[in-house]
Amino acid sequence: MAEAPAAPPIALGLDVGGSASRWALAGADGAVLAAGVVAPFSGAMIHSPAGRPHVEAALGELARAVRAAAPGCVLGAVWAGVTGYDAESGPALREAMTAALAAEARRITLLNDVELACRLRFQPGTGCLVYAGTGSIGVFVDASGQCHRVGGRGGLIGDEGSGYWVAKEALARLWRAEDERPGSAAAGALGCHLFAAIGGSRWDHTRRVLLDASRGEFAQLALAVARAADDADPAALAVLDEAGAALARLARIVVTRFGAMPVAVAGRAAGLHPRLWSALERALPAGVSVQRFEADFAAAAASRAASGPLPLLP
Secondary structure, three states, X not given: OOOOOOOOOEEEEEEEOOOOEEEEEEOOOOOEEEEEEEOOOXXXXXXXXXXXXXXXXXXXXXXXXXXXXXXXXXXXXXXXXEOOOOOOOHHHHHHHXXXXXXXXXXXXXXXXXXXXXXXXXXXXXXXXXXXXXXXXXEEEEOOOOOEEEEEOOOOOOOOOOOHHHHHHHHHHHHHHHHHHOOOOOOOOXXXXXXXXXXXXXXXXXXXXXXHHOOHHHHHOOHHHHHHHHHOOOHHHHHHHHHHHHHHHHHHHHHHHHHOOOOEEEEOHHHHOXXXXXXXXXXXXXXXXXXXXXXXXXXXXXXXXXXXXXXXXXX
């Protein structure tokens, strides 16, 4: 009796951000076969005694989802963009991914999530990508394949213009105003929308969110700031103006260092409100073109992985 032919290899694209890990599978022709979402993690967590089990659990969830979506198939290539990935976390993260997915290490292309997005949008040396999601960062991959990053310093000291930063700045403005004019925080549209999202207008409600919410959960409060801007709240509008200018600053730095080039802006926070986008456009250098880059990065990575390796990896 003849053996059944082996299932053709498939490609996996993985986009791991601060709020979710999105995955997609593609066949040899690049067509997406399946997609889904599993728990988020970061490259930095792999070295933490508390974080590594979380990474392994998320990768286990991913492996089960892939097996359920494509029973018996073999992973021929994996392109993974992981937030917090760097040279230090790379070997351990690759080892964990290889074990979970039963894939050959040499077939796994592992990058920072924003570098992967930049490579999906531009050929090396041709453009800058600014990303604004939970955090914010600017990335340029030069003609030799070397990745250069600007910003991305985390919510405590940076990530200006991100969803996390917008929420943080809006809450800070509310409570500074409350110190100066008791009762004012809950009186305006910004306080109304933010406190509704938090679950109360007392300081202990805000403090609980500051202490207990994850970065991704906290960044979701930026949606309340956008709703307040729709109501023409001046404080909300000011925060969005500053956020747009902060994202433009990342692009300006890249252009200053490496020369004029087109700019693509990705991430959900970049589309938070038209006011933010208008401020970003105004703050860019004259002659620098900018476009939104809205894509399913996991699906795009899977389709590209099916066709071959990334160009010019250093």
